[in-house]
Amino acid sequence: xxxxxxxxxxxxxxxxxxxxxxxxxxxxxxxxxxxxxxxxxxxxxxxxxxxxxxxxxxxxxxxxxxxxxxxxxxxxxxxxxxxxxxxxxxxxxxxxxxxxxxxxxxxxxxxxxxxxxxxxxxxxxxxxxxxxxxxxxxxxxxxxxxxxxxxxxxxxxxxxxxxxxxxxxxxxxxxxxxxxxxxxxxxxxxxxxxxxxxxxxxxxxxxxxxxxxxxxxxxxxxxxxxxxxxxxxxxxxxxxxxxxxxxxxxxxxxxxxxxxxxxxxxxxxxxxxxxxxxxxxxxxxxxxxxxxxxxxxxxxxxxxxxxxxxxxxxxxxxxxxxxxxxxxxxxxxxxxxxxxxxxxxxxxxxxxxxxxxxxxxxxxxxxxxxxxxxxxxxxxxxxxxxxxxxxxxxxxxxxxxxxxxxxxxxxxxxxxxxxxxxxxxxxxxxxxxxxxxxxxxxxxxxxxxxxxxxxxxxxxxxxxxxxxxxxxxxxxxxxxxxxxxxxxxxxxxxxxxxxxxxxxxxxxxxxxxxxxxxxxxxxxxxxxxxxxxxxxxxxxxxxxxxxxxxxxxxxxxxxxxxxxxxxxxxxxxxxxxxxxxxxxxxxxxxxxxxxxxxxxxxxxxxxxxxxxxxxxxxxxxxxxxxxxxxxxxxxxxxxxxxxxxxxxxxxxxxxxxxxxxxxxxxxxxxxxxxxxxxxxxxxxxxxxxxxxxxxxxxxxxxxxxxxxxxxxxxxxxxxxxxxxxxxxxxxxxxxxxxxxxxxxxxxxxxxxxxxxxxxxxxxxxxxxxxxxxxxxxxxxxxxxxxxxxxxxxxxxxxxxxxxxxxxxxxxxxxxxxxxxxxxxxxxxxxxxxxxxxxxxxxxxxxxxxxxxxxxxxxxxxxxxxxxxxxxxxxxxxxxxxxxxxxxxxxxxxxxxxxxx
Ligand SMILES: *[C@@H]1O[C@H](CO)[C@@H](O)[C@H](O)[C@H]1NC(C)=O
Ligand SMILES: *[C@@H]1O[C@H](CO)[C@@H](O)[C@H](O)[C@H]1NC(C)=O
Ligand SMILES: *[C@@H]1O[C@H](CO)[C@@H](O)[C@H](O)[C@H]1NC(C)=O
Ligand SMILES: *[C@@H]1O[C@H](CO)[C@@H](O)[C@H](O)[C@H]1NC(C)=O
Ligand SMILES: *[C@@H]1O[C@H](CO)[C@@H](O)[C@H](O)[C@H]1NC(C)=O
Ligand SMILES: *[C@@H]1O[C@H](CO)[C@@H](O)[C@H](O)[C@H]1NC(C)=O
Ligand SMILES: *[C@@H]1O[C@H](CO)[C@@H](O)[C@H](O)[C@H]1NC(C)=O
Ligand SMILES: *[C@@H]1O[C@H](CO)[C@@H](O)[C@H](O)[C@H]1NC(C)=O
Numbered sequence: 001x002x003x004x005x006x007x008x009x010x011x012x013x014x015x016x017x018x019x020x021x022x023x024x025x026x027x028x029x030x031x032x033x034x035x036x037x038x039x040x041x042x043x044x045x046x047x048x049x050x051x052x053x054x055x056x057x058x059x060x061x062x063x064x065x066x067x068x069x070x071x072x073x074x075x076x077x078x079x080x081x082x083x084x085x086x087x088x089x090x091x092x093x094x095x096x097x098x099x100x101x102x103x104x105x106x107x108x109x110x111x112x113x114x115x116x117x118x119x120x121x122x123x124x125x126x127x128x129x130x131x132x133x134x135x136x137x138x139x140x141x142x143x144x145x146x147x148x149x150x151x152x153x154x155x156x157x158x159x160x161x162x163x164x165x166x167x168x169x170x171x172x173x174x175x176x177x178x179x180x181x182x183x184x185x186x187x188x189x190x191x192x193x194x195x196x197x198x199x200x201x202x203x204x205x206x207x208x209x210x211x212x213x214x215x216x217x218x219x220x221x222x223x224x225x226x227x228x229x230x231x232x233x234x235x236x237x238x239x240x241x242x243x244x245x246x247x248x249x250x251x252x253x254x255x256x257x258x259x260x261x262x263x264x265x266x267x268x269x270x271x272x273x274x275x276x277x278x279x280x281x282x283x284x285x286x287x288x289x290x291x292x293x294x295x296x297x298x299x300x301x302x303x304x305x306x307x308x309x310x311x312x313x314x315x316x317x318x319x320x321x322x323x324x325x326x327x328x329x330x331x332x333x334x335x336x337x338x339x340x341x342x343x344x345x346x347x348x349x350x351x352x353x354x355x356x357x358x359x360x361x362x363x364x365x366x367x368x369x370x371x372x373x374x375x376x377x378x379x380x381x382x383x384x385x386x387x388x389x390x391x392x393x394x395x396x397x398x399x400x401x402x403x404x405x406x407x408x409x410x411x412x413x414x415x416x417x418x419x420x421x422x423x424x425x426x427x428x429x430x431x432x433x434x435x436x437x438x439x440x441x442x443x444x445x446x447x448x449x450x451x452x453x454x455x456x457x458x459x460x461x462x463x464x465x466x467x468x469x470x471x472x473x474x475x476x477x478x479x480x481x482x483x484x485x486x487x488x489x490x491x492x493x494x495x496x497x498x499x500x501x502x503x504x505x506x507x508x509x510x511x512x513x514x515x516x517x518x519x520x521x522x523x524x525x526x527x528x529x530x531x532x533x534x535x536x537x538x539x540x541x542x543x544x545x546x547x548x549x550x551x552x553x554x555x556x557x558x559x560x561x562x563x564x565x566x567x568x569x570x571x572x573x574x575x576x577x578x579x580x581x582x583x584x585x586x587x588x589x590x591x592x593x594x595x596x597x598x599x600x601x602x603x604x605x606x607x608x609x610x611x612x613x614x615x616x617x618x619x620x621x622x623x624x625x626x627x628x629x630x631x632x633x634x635x636x637x638x639x640x641x642x643x644x645x646x647x648x649x650x651x652x653x654x655x656x657x658x659x660x661x662x663x664x665x666x667x668x669x670x671x672x673x674x675x676x677x678x679x680x681x682x683x684x685x686x687x688x689x690x691x692x693x694x695x696x697x698x699x700x701x702x703x704x705x706x707x708x709x710x711x712x713x714x715x716x717x718x719x720x721x722x723x724x725x726x727x728x729x730x731x732x733x734x735x736x737x738x739x740x741x742x743x744x745x746x747x748x749x750x751x752x753x754x755x756x757x758x759x760x761x762x763x764x765x766x767x768x769x770x771x772x773x774x775x776x777x778x779x780x781x782x783x784x785x786x787x788x789x790x791x792x793x794x795x796x797x798x799x800x801x802x803x804x805x806x807x808x809x810x811x812x813x814x815x816x817x818x819x820x821x822x823x824x825x826x827x828x829x830x831x832x833x834x835x836x837x838x839x840x841x842x843x844x845x846x847x848x849x850x851x852x853x854x855x856x857x858x859x860x861x862x863x864x865x866x867x868x869x870x871x872x873x874x875x876x877x878x879x880x881x882x883x884x885x886x887x888x889x890x891x892x893x894x895x896x897x898x899x900x
Contacts, residue, residue: 028052029131034100036060037110038070046070048098049132055251056083056136060098064178070096071180072107072118074136074151076160076251079267083136083158083253084151087118088180102126104140104149123148135162156180158255164222165189171256184414185260185287191219194232194242195373196262196279198287199414202373204262204280206232211277212242225254230264230277246276260286269833270824271648272588283314287369287416290316291331293341293433295366297420319362319418319431334360339435341415345394359387359399362431367419368400368411376407383430390434403428521577522584523596527603529555534562542615551610560595561611565604573599580606583678586654590642592665592675611673613666616723620661621731626792629801631670632727636805637830638672639664643720644823646677647713654678655711659719661726703815703846714817717826721812725776728805730790733772773813774851776806777844804829810839815846 029049036048038060046059054077061073063082069091074084092109096117099106104120104127120140128143138151152163157171165171166189173183186197196204206212218234220241225231227248231240246252249266256262264277283289284296297315318324318332325333333341342357378389383401386408390396398411418431531537533552542549547566553559576599583606584594598605613619616635619627627635639659646654656663656677665673702718704711725733772788779788785802808829814820819840821829828834 029129030100031129032101032127036098037096038094051132051134053134055134056132058132058138066178069179070094072098074138083160084156085180088156090117092117100130120149136160158253160253161226164224166222167191167220173256173258176258183258185256187256187262189223194223201370203287203369205373206242209279212244215243216241225252244277270827272645284419289314290417292415293322293332294417295319295420296417321360334435338437342397342434342436357391357434357436359432360435362418364430365427366431367426367429371400371409376409378408380406381408398433401430521581522594525596525598525607527598527600530562530598530605559610561608563606588642588645590638590673592673611665611667615662616664616666617661619666626730626790629793629797634670635672636724636727640823640827640830642674643716644827647823653713655713656716659716661723712817714820717812717820717823721809724805724809725772728788729772735770771851774847777847780806780810804836807836807839810844811837814840814843816843819843
């Protein structure tokens with residue numbers, strides 16, 4: 001394989017379908033008669049048209065990689081984001097056809113006897129060409145270049161720069177990532193505002209958002225984004241009525257997500273998506289934040305009082321007289337099984353609505369999102385008049401009553417979540433939900449009559465699963481701040497915190513847990529399901545700090561890696577699920593995808609997508625054929641991209657804390673995927689001590705772990721630099737060669753005899769003993785990089801190629817975290833877009849100290865070996881010595897993974 005770094009740097013693609021860009025899909029326009037289907041363009045994953053500079057493509061596409069629903073989509077290539085879809089109401093199968101004729105575009109399903117499921121409206125004249133512009137507009141042109149039809153005039157859930165959403169029109173959310181049909185949330189532009197609605201109930205207005213700035217009193221004409229901001233433009237089309245100024249970005253979208261958030265975000269190479277504006281921005285702001293009738297409490301995170309308001313954590317529970325509903329939709333149902341929740345009159349329900357309704361009290365101190373944006377239906381009335389008003393109206397599902405003013409608010413059409421204020425406001429606001437007698441089977445599949453109320457029958461976390469809502473961005477925010485705070489505080493405090501958490505959430509005293517569920521969890525598996533999938537845990541494919549990993553095949557034939565978590569610190573189901581919700585919502589092509597989890601009794605499992613090439617350490621250090629240079633390069637770049645995304649791309653920073661070859665998994669074409677991100681928080685304090693030691697022993701531990709300085713994303717950069725050095729040399733950074741012969745005793749050296757040629761430098765000071773990072777520093781000073789390359793690559797890599805990676809690696813391992821580049825910069829260096837940096841020798845001198853310590857340590861270890869002492873025992877007994885910490889962290893490299 002010839003290195004082709006230039007080609008590589010051209011293809012900076014972050015999400016899925018990276019491999020699909022090939023030169024032959026670059027078509028400037030198409031003419032009638034033309035037809036396209038997914039199957040016809042399967043090599044290009046359905047792409048039949050590309051914009052002139054390749055920014056956008058048009059494709060018959062299956063979002064979410066499912067195989068049943070295909071849409072004609074316009075896709076932003078670099079971010080793999082769908083900005084428009086034609087047939088969102090009616091998907092076609094993979095054999096569905098798009099036809100371009102003189103009359104326009106039609107989409108039909110082959111087995112649907114050619115009746116189009118979608119078509120462009122009748123046009124003024126005949127079509128000459130179909131073009132896709134670099135802004136992402138699909139345009140039908142007539143022979144004199146006049147536009148007959150444009151996709152920009154029919155927005156779905158997103159607008160891009162150059163597109164307008166005019167007054168009276170709406171964006172509507174998609175049902176899910178794989179089903180583009182309209183969901184239940186609308187963003188509508190009125191003559192004075194932009195409003196979000198759910199079944200006719202308003203839950204956000206731009207005019208009431210503190211982040212927006214009112215600039216003019218004229219009436220609103222349209223909404224737009226450009227490279228510098230977000231605007232509602234006034235009637236003359238030039239003066240903004242409302243504006244939100246944003247950082248300069250060349251690609252920005254305003255979109256309504258599947259959970260009802262209106263989001264403005266920008267995309268750039270290197271860092272991925274950056275969220276810039278979200279409405280509503282509090283965790284309880286969306287209508288289903290806690291499911292139907294769920295009680296949402298928005299605790300402000302005390303640690304973030306100095307920072308902005310966007311870090312809050314919604315907690316869900318059920319109001320009085322209600323309990324967690326079973327079934328998949330979450331939400332709460334009446335605790336008294338004789339009652340059921342009503343349906344609005346436009347829903348056909350048999351006879352139970354004929355029963356005279358009564359009202360279940362939710363208690364006081366509550367509110368409902370719509371009340372904030374609407375006027376009461378009546379004022380100065382008593383409660384029973386308010387309830388009567390509701391009883392008479394079949395679309396009324398509940399009332400809120402303010403005692404002090406006698407104001408009566410009604411909930412119409414659909415029941416959302418209830419808001420609870422934790423600051424004592426709204427004490428005189430009372431909530432009531434209309435219920436009818438009779439235990440009917442309700443929409444969410446609950447058979448009210450049969451569920452036990454003593455909590456023994458239902459699995460507590462059942463309700464936590466698959467809530468149709470995610471406050472996960474906020475959860476991530478909260479968790480990040482929580483995590484950062486706990487890192488900042490001393491270890492001892494941390495222990496207390498953990499200890500307390502454990503006691504509160506002892507799995508055998510679940511109790512309260514029934515009242516909680518967490519938005520955004522991925523799929524939940526039964527233990528039995530996993531037992532079956534793994535054939536009773538037959539095929540062990542790995543083991544690590546968290547437990548063992550088994551290969552399995554799910555009922556839909558998806559191959560998975562099932563990770564059995566043992567002895568984790570976070571034992572409470574709720575805490576565990578909270579972590580899972582965070583991890584499950586991080587998606588990137590270079591991060592291993594969490595498909596689901598299992599929490600049952602004492603069992604804790606995580607289900608990941610399966611990586612067919614195993615982990616990097618096995619490929620790199622194992623006895624098989626050596627990785628080619630280009631493959632190593634691709635692994636480095638993929639890993640860097642994944643880390644850059646964790647650090648900056650997913651809005652709220654995630655620090656991995658455990659980057660090492662064991663956690664870098666390989667897929668086809670040596671695509672690197674990082675695993676175990678977000679898991680370090682699941683460890684118990686005792687374990688995190690062990691964990692830290694283990695991490696240090698392997699040599700990926702940044703100096704700040706030892707000096708108690710703040711752990712930042714630069715800690716991961718250090719570990720990445722260490723991995724990069726191992727990719728260069730093809731072996732562990734710390735290893736022995738035996739005194740008596742030249743065969744390595746490094747546990748990882750496998751069948752590789754006689755390696756390490758050219759490693760007898762003065763730096764290793766003893767024959768056969770290598771501390772590679774120091775060797776790299778010395779060779780860098782000499783300028784002889786070839787000595788560092790894996791000798792198995794002889795002749796197949798150039799000095800310049802090695803120099804590039806060595807210099808990047810050395811910059812990553814600077815002792816001073818501030819001098820290390822961030823991961824986005826590392827991506828730029830690897831791709832070639834950013835100039836190669838010069839390592840700062842003054843911040844690398846610590847390697848000489850470590851190298852010396854390593855030498856001494858190795859002698860101790862060898863003595864131990866001769867004495868037959870158990871290495872692990874030794875390392876833990878030395879750990880207590882403060883000044884010896886640095887020493888220990890390099891001793892135990894041998895103690896744990898060394899001579900056996
Ligand atoms: C689309 O084109 C195909 C092949 O040209 C043709 O068989 C089919 O009838 C066309 N469908 C429609 C709805 O025009
Ligand atoms: C493609 O064209 C668009 C619109 O002119 C421009 O914003 C974008 O920067 C261009 N992209 C590239 C890669 O040239
Ligand atoms: C239409 O535009 C294309 C591309 O810009 C150009 O080649 C063609 O000559 C134009 N045709 C007319 C009739 O203006
Ligand atoms: C969203 O807006 C469309 C068009 O205005 C309307 O037909 C639809 O009913 C609305 N959906 C909801 C859930 O309000
Ligand atoms: C974006 O629109 C605003 C409002 O019209 C304008 O002031 C600004 O110059 C525009 N930005 C760019 C880069 O055109
Ligand atoms: C449930 O409600 C019914 C009807 O009001 C009542 O007769 C019954 O006592 C209630 N059950 C419980 C356990 O409160
Ligand atoms: C409501 O359901 C009943 C039986 O379930 C059915 O006979 C009736 O036609 C339905 N009414 C409407 C308006 O769908
Ligand atoms: C609905 O109620 C009517 C009268 O109250 C009764 O005759 C009918 O059998 C009921 N239907 C069902 C499906 O329960």
